[in-house]
Amino acid sequence: MDPVYLDHNATTPLRRDVLEAMLPYLAIGAGNPSSLHAWGRRGRQAVEQARAAVARLLGCLPSEIVFTAGGTEADNLAIKGLAGLAGQRRRIVTTAIEHPAVLGPCRALARRGYQIVHVPVDGDGVVDPDDVARAVDGDTLLISVMHANNETGVIQPVAAVGAVAWEHGIPLHVDAVQSVGKIPVQVDDLGVDLLALSAHKIGGPQGVGALYVRQGMAFESLLHGGGQEQNCRAGTENVAGIVGLGRAAELVLAEWGQAQSEWRRLRDRLEVDVRRAVAGVDVNGGAAARLPNTSSLSFAGVDSAALVASLDRSGIAAASGSACAAEDPAPSHVLLAMGLGPERATSAVRFSLGPGNHAAQIDHLVAQLPAWVAHLRRRGH
Numbered sequence: 097m098d099p100v101y102l103d104h105n106a107t108t109p110l111r112r113d114v115l116e117a118m119l120p121y122l123a124i125g126a127g128n129p130s131s132l133h134a135w136g137r138r139g140r141q142a143v144e145q146a147r148a149a150v151a152r153l154l155g156c157l158p159s160e161i162v163f164t165a166g167g168t169e170a171d172n173l174a175i176k177g178l179a180g181l182a183g184q185r186r187r188i189v190t191t192a193i194e195h196p197a198v199l200g201p202c203r204a205l206a207r208r209g210y211q212i213v214h215v216p217v218d219g220d221g222v223v224d225p226d227d228v229a230r231a232v233d234g235d236t237l238l239i240s241v242m243h244a245n246n247e248t249g250v251i252q253p254v255a256a257v258g259a260v261a262w263e264h265g266i267p268l269h270v271d272a273v274q275s276v277g278k279i280p281v282q283v284d285d286l287g288v289d290l291l292a293l294s295a296h297k298i299g300g301p302q303g304v305g306a307l308y309v310r311q312g313m314a315f316e317s318l319l320h321g322g323g324q325e326q327n328c329r330a331g332t333e334n335v336a337g338i339v340g341l342g343r344a345a346e347l348v349l350a351e352w353g354q355a356q357s358e359w360r361r362l363r364d365r366l367e368v369d370v371r372r373a374v375a376g377v378d379v380n381g382g383a384a385a386r387l388p389n390t391s392s393l394s395f396a397g398v399d400s401a402a403l404v405a406s407l408d409r410s411g412i413a414a415a416s417g418s419a420c421a422a423e424d425p426a427p428s429h430v431l432l433a434m435g436l437g438p439e440r441a442t443s444a445v446r447f448s449l450g451p452g453n454h455a456a457q458i459d460h461l462v463a464q465l466p467a468w469v470a471h472l473r474r475r476g477h
């Protein structure tokens with residue numbers, strides 16, 4: 097059996113079509129998009145074509161897209177950039193299950209005197225929009241709620257939170273890094289003002305992302321220098337990377353529906369078959385609406401890092417917690433926030449599917465798992 101990659105929420109392999117679209121800009125280079133000669137114009141044209149593709153994917157105007165060096169930068173730009181211009185307001189309402197790309201900038205702002213409110217989630221990992229409404233006050237400068245959780249795949253009621261934000265006249269930022277490409281993400285349907293995405297979660301290159309900024313929203317740039325990206329993000333554009341993001345966005349749109357239903361079919365098969373083959377397995381967030389490709393399974397009495405290492409020996413890539421926190425032995429803050437307890441949180445393994453996965457790979461996983469789980473349970477973890 098060839099290696100089985102079930103860690104697409106950490107990163108997706110670069111798609112061949114995307115690589116081919118990028119190659120000319122890597123091989124012979126693009127001009128600097130700010131240059132006025134033919135080389136520069138080619139670079140500019142490539143960047144603007146990619147901007148239009150990302151805008152089509154999100155249902156917004158090309159002028160509302162700011163390219164960044166990834167999802168983390170897009171989240172930081174939204175949160176710190178807005179706080180920089182928010183005047184006297186000092187409160188940010190977010191959730192207990194955000195990715196470190198959101199928790200980190202919030203923590204940095206807390207050190208500067210901002211008040212960060214983390215709205216709880218229920219046992220399935222879902223935020224209640226009424227809790228968000230109760231948490232906002234006249235001092236609130238931003239609401240930030242992720243669209244889908246990276247560990248569990250649980251989808252948040254963002255449109256309802258958008259209605260709360262609208263009612264109170266507070267901007268809404270959404271980390272859509274995991275939802276883009278897996279479920280529909282249309283900025284107007286969600287009622288968002290700022291939305292972050294990342295190329296490497298949709299078959300594009302690592303180190304490229306984008307922030308949607310609703311027309312008319314003002315915020316402070318994190319990087320100061322040239323006037324690129326409408327003065328929102330200084331620095332010469334990563335032309336090849338941006339071309340890759342644009343091509344990945346085009347592919348998502350062109351293939352919409354087919355891929356997502358295949359992932360769902362495989363994911364459901366994975367959950368049914370694993371639970372049939374191994375006793376003591378719980379699906380985290382299983383009763384909530386989830387991304388079609390994600391499954392977080394807790395294996396009672398098993399340490400998740402040890403199981404991930406064991407599966408790796410069988411050529412299967414999965415994740416314990418999120419990739420960003422994989423070296424952190426602390427139990428997942430997401431699962432703890434769901435009230436699942438340390439035992440269940442430290443025994444959770446995430447399987448996330450993507451292009452190229454097929455039924456025989458799921459069968460291989462199901463065949464390998466029982467022996468590894470039994471071995472680790474005998475060893476006491």
Ligand SMILES: Cc1ncc(COP(=O)(O)O)c(C=O)c1O
Binds near residue numbers: 165166195245419
């Ligand atoms: C929900 C979420 N937000 C943000 C990020 C960060 O994106 P990037 O890796 O492009 O910085 C990730 C990556 O794992 C993510 O899952």
